[in-house]
Amino acid sequence: MIDExxxxxxxxxxxxxxxxxxxxxxxSFLHINSTRAGGGVAEILQRMxxxxxxxxxxxxxxxxxxxxxxxxxxxxxxxxxxxNSETITEEMWDYHFEVNRRNAEVYQLDxxxxxxxxxxxxPLIEFRKKGQWIWRCHIDVSNPVKEVWNYLIRYCxxxxxxxxxxxxxxxxxxxxxxxxxxxxxxxxxxxxxLREDEIxxxxxxxxxxxxxxxxxxxxxxxxxxxxxxxxxxxQIVKKxxxxxxxxxxxxxxxxxxxxxxxxxxxxVAGNDPDIYILLLPPFSDxxxxxxxxxxxxxxxxxxxxxxxxxxxxAMWKGKPVxxxxxxxxxxxxxxxxxxxxxxxxxxAAFRVRQLLNNPDLARQMGENAKAYVxxxxxITRQIRDYLSLWYCMENEGxxxxxx
Amino acid sequence: xxxxxxxxxxxxxEFKECISLVKSTGKKAKTLxxxxxxxxxxxxxxxxxxxxxxxxxxxxxxxxxxxAHWAGESLEERALSEYFSNxxxxxxxDMDDLRKALLKVIDDYLERFPEPREVMPGNEFYFNEAxxxxxxAGLRALNxxxxxIAVKYIDAPSVYYHFYEARVRxxxxxxxxxxxxxxGLDRKDLAAKIRNIDPxxxxxxxxxxxLAEMVEEEVKKDMEVMPK
Numbered sequence: 001m002i003d004e005x006x007x008x009x010x011x012x013x014x015x016x017x018x019x020x021x022x023x024x025x026x027x028s029f030l031h032i033n034s035t036r037a038g039g040g041v042a043e044i045l046q047r048m049x050x051x052x053x054x055x056x057x058x059x060x061x062x063x064x065x066x067x068x069x070x071x072x073x074x075x076x077x078x079x080x081x082x083x084n085s086e087t088i089t090e091e092m093w094d095y096h097f098e099v100n101r102r103n104a105e106v107y108q109l110d111x112x113x114x115x116x117x118x119x120x121x122x123p124l125i126e127f128r129k130k131g132q133w134i135w136r137c138h139i140d141v142s143n144p145v146k147e148v149w150n151y152l153i154r155y156c157x158x159x160x161x162x163x164x165x166x167x168x169x170x171x172x173x174x175x176x177x178x179x180x181x182x183x184x185x186x187x188x189x190x191x192x193x194l195r196e197d198e199i200x201x202x203x204x205x206x207x208x209x210x211x212x213x214x215x216x217x218x219x220x221x222x223x224x225x226x227x228x229x230x231x232x233x234x235q236i237v238k239k240x241x242x243x244x245x246x247x248x249x250x251x252x253x254x255x256x257x258x259x260x261x262x263x264x265x266x267x268v269a270g271n272d273p274d275i276y277i278l279l280l281p282p283f284s285d286x287x288x289x290x291x292x293x294x295x296x297x298x299x300x301x302x303x304x305x306x307x308x309x310x311x312x313x314a315m316w317k318g319k320p321v322x323x324x325x326x327x328x329x330x331x332x333x334x335x336x337x338x339x340x341x342x343x344x345x346x347x348a349a350f351r352v353r354q355l356l357n358n359p360d361l362a363r364q365m366g367e368n369a370k371a372y373v374x375x376x377x378x379i380t381r382q383i384r385d386y387l388s389l390w391y392c393m394e395n396e397g398x399x400x401x402x403x
Numbered sequence: 404x405x406x407x408x409x410x411x412x413x414x415x416x417e418f419k420e421c422i423s424l425v426k427s428t429g430k431k432a433k434t435l436x437x438x439x440x441x442x443x444x445x446x447x448x449x450x451x452x453x454x455x456x457x458x459x460x461x462x463x464x465x466x467x468x469x470x471a472h473w474a475g476e477s478l479e480e481r482a483l484s485e486y487f488s489n490x491x492x493x494x495x496x497d498m499d500d501l502r503k504a505l506l507k508v509i510d511d512y513l514e515r516f517p518e519p520r521e522v523m524p525g526n527e528f529y530f531n532e533a534x535x536x537x538x539x540a541g542l543r544a545l546n547x548x549x550x551x552i553a554v555k556y557i558d559a560p561s562v563y564y565h566f567y568e569a570r571v572r573x574x575x576x577x578x579x580x581x582x583x584x585x586x587g588l589d590r591k592d593l594a595a596k597i598r599n600i601d602p603x604x605x606x607x608x609x610x611x612x613x614l615a616e617m618v619e620e621e622v623k624k625d626m627e628v629m630p631k
Contacts, residue, residue: 012420012558015541142525167529170427179425179531337463372462375559388424392534399448403538 001054008186009380017380019403020387021055028058028131029390030111034074034120036063040182040309041117041138047185048383057387062107064121070099074120080148081119081141088148097123113390122155132393135159138182140306140327142168160393165307166328178389181331183382184312184373189285191316194293202290206246206278213243213356216295218288218314220249221262224304226324228261229345231268231275233301236349238274241356248278248291292317297355297362301348302326312377315339315369320362322351332377338369413587416550416579418540420561421568423459423533425452431527435478435519438470438528439509447498448532454492454501455571456533458602459563467603468492469528470505477526480519483512491603493570537564547588547625551618559607566610567602580614593621 005014029052035042045061052059066074073092080086104127113132116124118139125133135156141149141164153173156162161176170177184191203210215234219225227247234245247265262279269275280287292298298314298321305327312332314321321339323329333339340351355362375381395401428449432438442450453469466472467488475484486508495501522528540561544550565579573582576598585594600613 010558012422012538012540012560016422016536016538019538164427167425167427167531168431168525168527170429170529172429177427177429179427334462368462384422385424388422388534388536391536392424398534399532400535400537403536 001050004187005378005380008374009378010375013378013380013384016384016403017051017055017387020384020391021057023391023403024112024387025056026058028060028111028113030107030109030114031059031061031117032064032107032114032121032124033061033117034064034066034071043188044183044185044379044382045117047188047379048386051379051383052387055387058111060111064100064103064124065106066099066103066120069095071120077119077148077152078139080145081139081152083140083143083145086145086148088151093151097126100124101127113393115386116159119152122152125155125158132161132390133159134161134163134389134393136163136180137169138165140166140169141171161389163389166331178385180382180385180389181328181377182307182309183377183379184309184316185379186316190289191313192289194286194290198286199290199293202287203294205287206276206291208246208276208291208294209244210294212274213241213296214246214294215243215297215299215352216246216248216291217299217301218248218291218310219300219302221258221265223257223261224302225249226301226303227265228268229303229348230299230301231265232345233299233348233352234275236346237352237356240353243296243356244274244276246276246278246291246295248276248280248288250280250282250284288313289317292319295319297322297352299348299352300324300329301342301345302329305329308332309377312373315366316373316377318366318370320355320365321369322348322355332372333369334372337365338372339365411545411583411587413583416544416553416583416587418542418544418553418557418561419537419564420540420558421459421535421537421564422560423452423456423535426532426534428530428532430530432530433521433524433527435480435483435509435513438473439506439513441528441530442470442502442505442509445530446532447502449530450498450502450505452532453530454490454505455567458567458607459560461606464604464606464609470508473528477522477528478519480512480516482516483508483519486512493576493602535568547584547590547618548622550583551615551622554611554615554618557611559611562607562611562614566600566614570602590621593617 031045033041049059049061073096076086076088100123104124109127110129111131115134115136116122117136157174159175163178163180164170165181167179217230221227292314298319300311300321300323302324303326307328311321311323311329321333322342323333325341325343330341333341335341342348342351430441432441457468466475471484471487474480474487490504492501540557542553544553569578581594581597584590596617600610
């Protein structure tokens with residue numbers, strides 16, 4: 001499986017993975033999260049575990065089991081950590097702990113390294129038997145509801161280390177905190193190279209004309225992704241350059257506002273025949289991949305964002321991206337080098353026009369973007385970082401380690 | 404070429420590369436005064452990360468360290484950014500002198516210019532440090548011709564390890580490439596040319612290009628024969 005990344009991922013990352021695999025051979029590495037399918041964490045774990053096993057590591061992935069009440073509580077904790085006002089009562093915290101206690105009875109928590117993903121299974125630390133325990137926080141906790149964070153940190157600070165995706169998400173904690181950005185899988189359905197006929201299939205399915213430049217935004221219909229702002233930017237561009245706009249996404253089923261945002265978006269689009277609003281069902285990865293590959297410019301005009309990995313997915317297709325300067329987007333787009341960062345609808349329109357009028361600039365930015373994703377945001381780099389972290393923790397106190 | 408390259412006393416050039424595992428100190432500054440307090444306070448590892456190790460992450464030539472980058476992009480104080488960019492980390496004998504130079508930039512600026520505003524939330528300066536893992540890059544060069552080919556294929560972090568990190572490791576403005584060329588191949592002129600590539604003025608790929616050009620020229624010279 002790891003051979004599939006040869007020629008795609010940087011050679012150095014693959015060498016280091018082999019080296020670290022030799023160091024950690026036959027040692028156990030347990031990952032625990034809260035869902036087997038759906039969401040970026042599960043997506044990456046599905047690919048990562050077999051790779052770790054192939055490297056000779058005894059890697060396992062377990063999922064914490066809970067009832068609707070438990071997941072309702074953890075959803076509230078999740079929202080509160082992202083800064084939304086929520087109250088978690090003492091009783092709710094007790095239930096959160098109790099479900100974890102029951103899970104701890106089922107799982108062997110005696111691996112050499114245990115990586116706990118996100119807050120749902122964080123109390124498992126109370127049942128550690130041995131090994132290095134690491135808490136991996138995938139969410140933006142830069143501005144959490146204080147009371148909720150202060151409660152949760154009681155568990156988190158019992159770990160040996162914590163990992164955050166972005167430096168600004170890290171908190172003042174008594175344990176070591178590492179920064180490991182998320183990643184995309186270059187050979188997954190969403191990112192692999194596509195044949196011409198596979199791309200054509202998508203183009204025909206959605207009746208998208210390819211005789212003019214295509215602007216694309218792939219995202220949920222969510223206010224923070226600003227689909228209406230994208231249409232307004234397109235309308236400005238359209239006065240100067242004939243083009244097509246494709247907004248592709250799924251209605252946010254867990255967001256009561258999702259339907260409203262979608263209908264408002266449709267209203268702003270009016271009856272413009274060059275705006276394509278595509279509601280994609282789950283498992284539309286190949287279609288998203290194809291749409292990104294036919295696009296001339298890709299937008300991610302978010303007003304608020306977590307890491308915003310869709311930007312890296314677009315960059316991986318060699319496309320220039322016009323992105324909102326929010327969340328983790330500036331970590332992916334260096335303004336004027338790998339795309340443009342914008343702060344307004346007018347800014348988005350201006351940058352799209354620049355790219356449409358300067359195909360060489362667009363091509364160069366797209367190339368820079370793909371090269372940057374290759375060295376920074378592929379799954380092989382993330383696995384390399386996890387293993388490196390484990391290795392460093394076992395060699396504590398050294399700032400330079402030679403393998 | 405055999406006669407021009409007698410046995411290399413240093414042996415083949417074994418290319419290595421490195422990655423950095425970033426560690427947050429949990430400390431952040433939202434104003435220039437807070438930045439000053441923390442620059443004075445943080446460990447040497449953090450100063451090292453934001454200056455020397457900046458080159459491992461640098462993609463564009465606009466800035467020369469994280470302080471210049473922050474001053475330019477987040478604080479939006481262009482002059483301050485220029486002063487920071489002018490600090491050459493390789494010119495100091497130890498980290499403490501480098502720290503003093505950074506503090507002096509801030510002090511001079513605060514004295515001469517109006518107090519800069521606070522940055523937008525999320526744009527604070529986050530103090531980090533890094534743990535470096537060094538490993539073989541899987542390439543070895545026995546002679547200059549092989550070295551030339553290898554330089555074209557190594558990953559950028561290998562250039563960082565041998566050209567930037569080596570300056571701190573070896574001291575005295577030297578680097579692994581010029582050392583091997585001089586001490587191993589006895590090519591003093593080429594070594595001097597390599598040493599003269601200014602690390603502050605290039606990206607890692609830029610250094611690689613210059614290095615490849617210089618070595619290629621030398622290899623070509625070796626291959627030239629006068630037709631009889």
